[in-house]
Amino acid sequence: MYPIQHRSMAQSSRRCYCSVPFCSNNKQKFPYLSFHDFPVDGEIRARWVRAIRRDEGPSFKILRGSTFVCSQHFPPEDRYTSASGRIRIKQGSVPSRFHWNDWGGGSQARESVYQRARKRLGVAVLDDSDHEMPDSTEGALPAVTNDHDYACRPSPGKLDSATQRIRELELQVLSLEIEIQHLTVKKQHPLLFNFCVTDEDYRYYTRFSSKEVFTVFWDSVYPSASRLVYWSKAQQTAHVTPSPHRKLPLIDELFMFLCRVAAGLQEKTLSTIFEVSLSTVSRIILTWTSYLYQVLGSLPVWMTREQVQATMPDKFKLYCPQGESYSRLHRDPLCETPSSLSLQSETFSSYKNHTTFKGLIGVAPCGVITFVSKLYTGSISDMEITRKCQILHLLQPGDELMADKGFLIERMLSEVGATLVIPPLKKSPQLSREDTLKTQAIARLRILVERAIRRVKEYHIWDGLVPLSTVGSVNQLWAICCLMSNYQGPLDIKGDKPV
Template sequence: MRRSSMGIRLQTPKLREGAAPVLHSWVKQTPERPAPKERCCPPPKKRAHAHNKIDEPELHISMDTTASSSSPDVDYNMDATISQPDLDGSATLSPSAAVSPSPTGSPSSTPTKVSVATQTSRISVTTSTQTSRTAVTITTQTTTDFAECDHEYTFVRDNSQTLESYKDYVFMIETKLQVVEEKCKQLEKSVNDLTAQVKELQAHKFSPNTYKDDNDAIRFYTGLPSFTTFMALYTYLAPKAMHLQYRRSSSTVQDSKPYQRPGRRKPGPKRKCTLLDEFFLVLVRLKVGLFHKDLAVRFGLSESSVSRIVATWINFLYVEIPALFPFPSQTAIRAAMPVQFSKYPTTRIIIDCTEIFIEAPSAMLAQSQTWSSYKHHNTWKSLVGITPNGLITFVSKLWTGRVSDKAITKDSGLLDKLEAGDNVMADRGFEIADILPQGVTLNIPPFKGSRDALSPSEVQETMDIASVRIHVERAIGRIKNFHILDGVMPITLFPHADQVFTVCAYLTNFSPPLVKND
């Protein structure tokens, strides 16, 4: 009687008659995979290309065998003809071999070897019968015969056997030499002509090196006074310009790239335009105001590349060039005070606002904010400040044309640079005395007010102030000489308008001073 571990009685299972118990296994057995059938496939045939095809040596063997099973003399006569192509595919060599087996009474069971040896290639031929095996090894020597080639600078090998044929060969060689010499002269002339054309094109290439001896052209294209000044400024900017991250779109770019680290170079193919040409391109865009299409043709670039170069360099110059002209101290200003300002020795800065025309925005609010009642046009306005000797030391950001001069002066950051004892010279419209820092005075022409006319002393004062204040107008006129600011500025330049105006303003400082210190 079977019982479980709990003491429960278990019944013995009964099987049907003739049935066998089933054994269960928790491990799944994988059936064996039948072995693959053996396949008899011929080896693949190698397909030779037409231009690499080499004719194999052909072996023609004709064997005449006369033998008798009862005759002890067996004579084998084998003629072997071998056609071996030479370097030109025409040479043929036909050796002959006679084979005689061992004179025994019965057919020989030992193979008989016959070898005919020459110098170069070896071809092994084996023939067999029921009673004997003959191994024939034949070596052939290839004779090269150079055929006449199509090229004029190749010559045929001399195979002449007689004096007349040798004379013909010499005459052919002399004729070919004359042809080759004429050809060389023509090629030399072509090389000289092409070299002259290249030099002429390089001499007329639109690049700064073309105008290195023409300061007037440099002044016209760049706004800088001479080629020496142009190269000095480029030498200062080049180490930083080598690691520029070129602008791809208006989206924000990363702060730095791996190639911008010291000692690293920018990856990718070499740029078509050198850094010097890129710098020249940007200055031409600012000074002459050429369109991107024109610059692309002149420098052999695409319009998108020109746009990317200009946008990148403008932002780069906006950071670097103003750093060359920091706001001068009060002591430095008074030490270099021109004689014309002897009546106003405490003048620190002369200020004035200027406006540039812009394309009318599509939004009504933007149109209203940029409308200038003074210019009767949509404009941007900027505050410009110069030292008494005419050096531009302050340029504000661009404001909409509706903003007043007083509001721009207050929010531009100029007042934070002034010190007690300074004097600010401005036009009559700058009523900013109430917003100046303590100890800073304002020097503007007197107002007529409700009076009919100014007094004689006020007229003289107005003339004295105007005679020195005119220098700020001259400085602004230099800025307007950069023709990118001519006419109406398109909307496409709006994202870079501040940078363009500031760079143009500070580039004028490389020109000779407006006021000479006599």
């Protein structure tokens, strides 16, 4: 017996703590215990680490003079008292008494099932090495089959039924896997392609002239649309963050919005078609309304004088050489009657005999909508809406502007150097040839403008009354419908056919 080389340090210290898990012994609480450093020998130290079940890491470092194991974890035979009165442990000793092994009492091997069964039946357990088994089977004890019957061979009938049950479960699992795969493929396949197959389908559901035009539009908005923030998410945070997990493919979200705006489908119907909740439909439509308003509103749709000249039909060049646009007051859409009398008086239009909104649209001679004002209450005057919409700031000296016969804006145009083009006055019983051709050209331009406005009115969201609950986004929807109508192609002066 030799004393261990790592003597107990800090026997007189008051700051010794045991590093064994579930042990809170320290020198201050238990001064009669001894605390021992980890051995210097690497092999014995590794045995100590394995014994206490605590590997070294960021939260546990073995340091000389500060990492100890108390004497409570060593059996009495591994401890002895030195001549100086200090408790030491023998060379090569390893701690073995812990909380998880009942302080060394749980180290005995557990009795076998056979031994426990013999004891329960009151039969002495015989040691095979000391007693010879008789050749005769007479007097043999009955087999104990109550415990662990899985050790016995099952009957053939049970095997057959178990095999049949396993086959049934395997077929059920296979059927469910096929169903899951089918649903996954169905979920990943955009619903758009189920509804829109031909160009006519695209015109009905989306108001785009063809699949090709829709694809071009989708490819242009997809890079930014993939980072959309849902409307409800934008309410909770002030900074832009990636949107949460989507219920639908992104292209189906755009298709849902177009079905609501272009085809006029109600949100309840969309909820059934896309198999999402009504709140999800509302959130998607509000999000895409705000997004497309920002995207389309950032496009420079106002045409320069050079662009107007390059796209102007030949007949218009003869009589409106500097024509910039045709201004038209549009008195749609109708809205629900508010309960407030003051709001009723503001939104009531004597022209429509209903509460309505007013908006100003500018159309280039080629039929493209180049200006969209916001919507105003129906009681506002024509001159006031022309002044407030700031279309006059876009005109340059020398520009020519045509307006509806109810627009008395000639003086306002003269202030910015522009001219109002009106049909020539009849000074004689019969107009001259030149005046007749000019009148016809102006009339055709007005027809072209009517067709451009009709395209906007064909967005079926304006078929009924605008609910007061959507008044907050009605300006955005109005601008989107006007600007997206340009994607239907240019208007032919002889008919409403894209060329």
